[in-house]
Amino acid sequence: MSDYDFAVIGGGSAGYAAARTAASLGLKTIVLDGGKEVGGLCILRGCMPSKSLIESANRFRAFGQAREFGLRVTDFSYDATEIIARKRRLIGEFADYRREQLETGKFEFVRGKASFLDANTLHVDLLDGTTRTITTRSAIVATGSVVNVPSVPGLAESGAWTSDDVLELTTIPPSLIVLGAGPVALEMAHYFASLGTKVTIIQRSAQLLTGVDPDVAKELEHALSDRGLEIHTGTTLVKIEREGDLRRITFEKNGATHTVEAPALLNALGRRPHLAHLGLDKAGILVEGSHIAASATQQTSQPHIFAAGDCCGPYEVVHIAIEQAELAARNAAKVLAGSDLLEKIDYRLKLYAVFTEPQVAAVGLSEAEAAAKGVEYLTASYPFNDHGKSLIMDELHGFVKLIVEKHSREIIGASVVGPHASDLIEEVVVAMRFRSTAGQFALIPHYHPTLCEIWTYPASDLAEDASVGS
Numbered sequence: 082m083s084d085y086d087f088a089v090i091g092g093g094s095a096g097y098a099a100a101r102t103a104a105s106l107g108l109k110t111i112v113l114d115g116g117k118e119v120g121g122l123c124i125l126r127g128c129m130p131s132k133s134l135i136e137s138a139n140r141f142r143a144f145g146q147a148r149e150f151g152l153r154v155t156d157f158s159y160d161a162t163e164i165i166a167r168k169r170r171l172i173g174e175f176a177d178y179r180r181e182q183l184e185t186g187k188f189e190f191v192r193g194k195a196s197f198l199d200a201n202t203l204h205v206d207l208l209d210g211t212t213r214t215i216t217t218r219s220a221i222v223a224t225g226s227v228v229n230v231p232s233v234p235g236l237a238e239s240g241a242w243t244s245d246d247v248l249e250l251t252t253i254p255p256s257l258i259v260l261g262a263g264p265v266a267l268e269m270a271h272y273f274a275s276l277g278t279k280v281t282i283i284q285r286s287a288q289l290l291t292g293v294d295p296d297v298a299k300e301l302e303h304a305l306s307d308r309g310l311e312i313h314t315g316t317t318l319v320k321i322e323r324e325g326d327l328r329r330i331t332f333e334k335n336g337a338t339h340t341v342e343a344p345a346l347l348n349a350l351g352r353r354p355h356l357a358h359l360g361l362d363k364a365g366i367l368v369e370g371s372h373i374a375a376s377a378t379q380q381t382s383q384p385h386i387f388a389a390g391d392c393c394g395p396y397e398v399v400h401i402a403i404e405q406a407e408l409a410a411r412n413a414a415k416v417l418a419g420s421d422l423l424e425k426i427d428y429r430l431k432l433y434a435v436f437t438e439p440q441v442a443a444v445g446l447s448e449a450e451a452a453a454k455g456v457e458y459l460t461a462s463y464p465f466n467d468h469g470k471s472l473i474m475d476e477l478h479g480f481v482k483l484i485v486e487k488h489s490r491e492i493i494g495a496s497v498v499g500p501h502a503s504d505l506i507e508e509v510v511v512a513m514r515f516r517s518t519a520g521q522f523a524l525i526p527h528y529h530p531t532l533c534e535i536w537t538y539p540a541s542d543l544a545e546d547a548s549v550g551s
């Protein structure tokens with residue numbers, strides 16, 4: 082007889098969602114979290130603290146744009162210590178709330194680092210210095226991710242900041258080099274640039290935000306360049322040197338060698354799953370590349386052990402971590418009940434958003450993904466510099482784009498670069514959830530003048546009935 086039905090390793094977004102779901106299904110559940118603080122990445126060092134800093138930056142930028150609106154804001158400044166203090170206050174509140182959720186008593190919550198002794202037994206190094214061994218009928222690994230430090234010569238010794246450091250920074254540097262151009266790199270570049278830092282971005286891929294459609298990435302690059310950010314894409318990092326307070330980065334581009342220097346350097350070269358000392362091999366859990374191998378049922382190579390969130394991927398964002406974890410818990414209950422009718426994860430409505438200015442957001446398939454799947458598709462886009470509400474807002478960068486299946490005209494994807502992109506995309510999510518065609522979408526009433534009205538233009542262009550919107 083096992084101590085528990087379901088053991089959750091990791092109490093972040095995925096772990097909490099799995100535990101809540103498992104307990105609601107009547108499974109005797111335990112959550113083991115080894116972090117010094119309770120909350121997980123999203124609350125403590127990810128989504129929420131970064132957006133708190135970005136909110137301050139966006140408001141500061143708005144002061145600088147006042148003249149366009151006939152306003153005079155003179156003598157404005159910022160205090161980075163107060164920006165960080167506000168972030169700490171908010172994060173403290175969010176973390177307290179998460180701790181309360183973990184301590185409701187619906188499942189057991191234990192502070193300690195867990196590792197597998199075998200496929201049904203866990204060793205736990207408790208935070209109070211003692212140890213415990215527990216047995217469980219099923220489990221989920223939800224241990225998240227850690228910052229990656231690739232083997233670029235000099236990077237490890239360079240004293241480069243990570244996103245964790247930026248979230249505690251009370252002095253804003255005059256200039257900064259950002260390595261990478263994923264969401265962490267660009268959101269932090271936006272934060273610093275908004276506060277007046279001269280930012281240089283060095284990116285390996287030929288575009289910003291590898292994986293988003295090139296037209297979207299190009300538009301963001303134009304907008305950020307217009308704001309004065311220096312952007313180098315298609316580069317290879319050669320070495321990083323530290324000389325006194327300066328960091329010098331040498332990189333190659335188109336066969337030529339370039340050097341840039343600044344007093345501050347941010348390593349935003351990605352994250353990797355947090356799997357150290359988990360004893361996955363003792364439980365017979367396979368790792369593929371750097372991630373735990375998980376099937377569409379979120380089962381690992383051990384059918385009674387599941388994985389969710391950053392530790393298994395493939396999309397390391399919160400709503401997917403939660404979706405995977407809830408599905409995994411429901412499937413665990415089914416496995417324990419002897420059923421093999423398990424649910425499979427569906428990424429048809431997967432979302433993506435980057436909180437720069439302008440923002441970037443996408444749902445469903447990108448053009449490259451549609452092409453790779455052999456889907457015949459059509460696209461239509463519309464620019465914000467020709468849309469009434471965005472002109473009123475002086476938001477002139479960017480566009481919206483719809484992607485439809487060529488024959489049915491069902492919407493299969495969409496992208497936005499522009500103001501409030503992360504909110505604008507949600508309308509398409511709803512439409513796609515109900516498998517709307519472009520024509521049906523175009524007929525949905527839109528209040529005037531609003532930003533979301535902009536969707537009616539590409540929707541009308543792609544409508545199955547050419548008279549819609551004409």
Ligand SMILES: Cc1cc2nc3c(=O)[nH]c(=O)nc-3n(C[C@H](O)[C@H](O)[C@H](O)COP(=O)(O)OP(=O)(O)OC[C@H]3O[C@@H](n4cnc5c(N)ncnc54)[C@H](O)[C@@H]3O)c2cc1C
Pocket residue numbers: 090091092093094095096113114115116117120121122123124126127128129131193194195196223224225226244265355358359389390391392397398399400402
């Ligand atoms: C700067 C930044 C900004 C981000 N912004 C966004 C955003 O705006 N939107 C978005 O969707 N995503 C964002 N993300 C990504 C998002 O934060 C992650 O995808 C998400 O938090 C992952 O959740 P998780 O549950 O997999 O991992 P985590 O929340 O990291 O949880 C893992 C937990 O496991 C615990 N743990 C680890 N090993 C053990 C062990 N052996 N035993 C017990 N416990 C263990 C840890 O203490 C931790 O609490 C951001 C990430 C970063 C770095």
Ligand SMILES: NC(=O)c1ccc[n+]([C@@H]2O[C@H](COP(=O)([O-])OP(=O)(O)OC[C@H]3O[C@@H](n4cnc5c(N)ncnc54)[C@H](O)[C@@H]3O)[C@@H](O)[C@H]2O)c1
Pocket residue numbers: 231232233260261262263264265266268284285286290291318349350351352396397398433434435436
């Ligand atoms: N708004 C959001 O939803 C949000 C915000 C921040 C982070 N996140 C998530 O957190 C995770 C981490 O984000 P991230 O931006 O750190 O990672 P990322 O993997 O998205 O980007 C890392 C960047 O580093 C580059 N890179 C990696 N190794 C390199 C090397 N050796 N030389 C040169 N370039 C190299 C990659 O090309 C890429 O541009 C992601 O999964 C992301 O989705 C999401």
